[in-house]
Amino acid sequence: MTITTSAPPSATGTKGPDGRAQRSRKHSFREIWWIYVFLLPTLLGYGAYTVYPLLASWWYALLDWPGFAVSGEFVGLQNFERLLTDHQFWNAFGKSLLFLVIAVPARVGLALLLALWLNSKRTPFSGFFRTLFFLPVVTTGAIIGIVFTLLLDGGGPISLGLVWAGITETPTNLVANAGTSLYAGIAVWVWKWLGITMIYWLAALQTVPQDVHEAAMLDGANGRKEFWHVTLPLLVPFLVIITLIDTVSALNVFDLMQTLTAGGPAFSSEVIEIFIYRTAFAATVPQLGYASAAAVLFGLLTVIIAVAQGAGVRWARARMGGGS
């Protein structure tokens, strides 16, 4: 049954629906104005530390600004033109994309496997293991970078373990070898953030109704068939959201990579953020405008991904029947 109410027509006939809506909004604002007061600190912080730097970086990208000068000189799009022919920039851009392409599927896939294992009723000490896998998430990225520098260097336990196992003949410095440094960074990044993606998956798995599992079992599906034909299709909307969240996360790896490899050796692990940092702070003459232009181009990539994320989320909600 549906109850509908309708407002009586105006006695004078002078106030139409617009006037009523305006009054209603005003009335509504009187009741909820305090919400905006509580939001104000966040809005101010967001404005000062997100919106302002974002807008400023767009302006700086149009300046020739040596770091030791108080201000820059407007040069239009020259910085962007220079970036297009800067192989160091494209090297870093490519490394960031490679990082993303390898790290995100690895993190999403491994976390799903972990979540499935920990979600099983037959897994002992699942609570303990969940905590264990989540611990790196709450550890500072820079600290993890420093610790893994020691663990992965030529005299570290991992290198010696590889020799002991006969996988390598001599100790290998995995973070200081141009062939392995980026992949070492990817591996450490996946390990560090695996726990949070695992939590996402565990939450997603709770949404799969138990009766669906039971129905599949009654129909004779084994564990693998049940996963591929029942569980996984139900998880697809979550897969989209989790992948997009992890993708954005994979574009913010400065603290870890700077402490782990500093982009080296020979720029083999220089992701775009390290390029920006090096150009803005560590160059002989720091180039703030040029670094900002690189950041803007990089930001465009992030925006494209964010738009894709928005579309993905909308699609996933529609698939889940969650409305708009």
Add this chain to the structure above:
Amino acid sequence: MTSSKHGASGVAVPQGRAFEMRRREFLGAVGVGGLTAVLAACTGGGQSAREAAQDDGTLQWWDQFRPLTGMFEASLFEPYMQANNGVTIERRQMEGPDLAQAIQVARRSNQMPDVHSLAGLQATPAALVSEGWFQSIGAHADFEGSALGDQLFDGIHRFDGEVYSVPLFSGRMHEATPWVNTELLGQADVDPAESPATWDDLRAAAKRITDRTGVHGLVVPLKEVEYLKTLVTALAQSAGAPGTVGWTVDWRTGEYVYDSQPFVDALEFLVSLQADGVVHPSSASMGARDARARWAAGEAGIYLWGPWIIGGLMVDEPEAVERGIDAWSLPGAETTRNPIGRGPGTGVFWVNKDSQQPEVAAELLLQMSSREFQLQLASAMDQPPALVDVVAEADVHPAYARNIEHLAKDVRISPVPEAGNPSTWRVAAEMQDVHPDLGEIAQAILTGSGGDIKGELTKLNDAMNAERDRAIEAVSSEGADVGLEDWVFENWDPATDYDQAAYGAR
């Protein structure tokens, strides 16, 4: 629904209306306050804080000299504050790279300290003076008449006839002294008192340490490209290359010399050490300070670094000094010894243009220029003091004193283009970094990802010559009086110091 209430005066006041007014006022006040806070944070908040600090007589002092902390406090700042009521000196010590970043950020947010060093900033003092960073101090104290007066150079410390800074440390030093762990050398039956004459001798000593002690012969912090740049340059100079760290050029022609044979030999020497298996396997993950810590922990026998190592060890790892440390002179490629070229001692501390206390800063710097203070500087065993002869009188570790003797024999003061023509700073500022640079090439080669040494160095050399030519043309077109001839010092003799008279006779 709108209700009304009678006020004290008996006038009916619509309650909702009164409430709305208060809300607007409140929101307005919060909005204005928030906006003020945002604007303060974005533009001028720091300036206000700084001005407040200056008003109460506080002099902010930033530098990177950790081993000098105790001496600065006890021998300089505390006595000065006691003798001058109302003056407060606040010093912040940071690592060099951190200090460079802090200064850049402070500059843009108007929060510069009154006095700071230039650690980590690659720009020349001439460029910074021209950009209006500093104020002169010559009018506040007699630096020309001080013990360091004859070490003041135009274009380095003096600009347009005004003194801006003083060279508290000697330029007669390099960053590649082989520091040795005498305990390990004793176990390997290597005489720590006898410096190796050639690279091959150093290589043999490292091999013997590795073979006889089970500890790696030496550690080379390959993660730090700036370290590698200075190390390779010093080794190349010991093999006969001209130039200095900032300008790797042949002063007789003004051309870059990265592709010369000494640079090739220097890189091949480092590769040979690796091939011998004497380099610590974790070297590629280490910065210079990491390497010092690992060397101090007894993980390697030899570490090539600057004279300041003992001062740092005395603060952080004194047990490494007590266990036994000595300094060798840097060997040459052959038995013929070639001088290492370095520019004159640079200005260390600079007074910010907006500082309200240049007199205080100048008085402190004048005290630091005295022979007494130079003696104390020597005792801290950091960089050698400008009056380097005071080391003989100072209470220093014998290895520090021995290193100073080696440096006196090995290092010669080279020409500096800024001292010849201060306008050359504009070329340095215009030049864009060339990558890979010398340190990055060395890192690539020593981590197994580099190509042909000679080919890489030739590419670098050509790119540096081309970039400098472009920069000269660019600044000349803007009116700067500068040309390639400003990098040519035909009267330069590698075996003698290039002094004030040499600049005059050029």
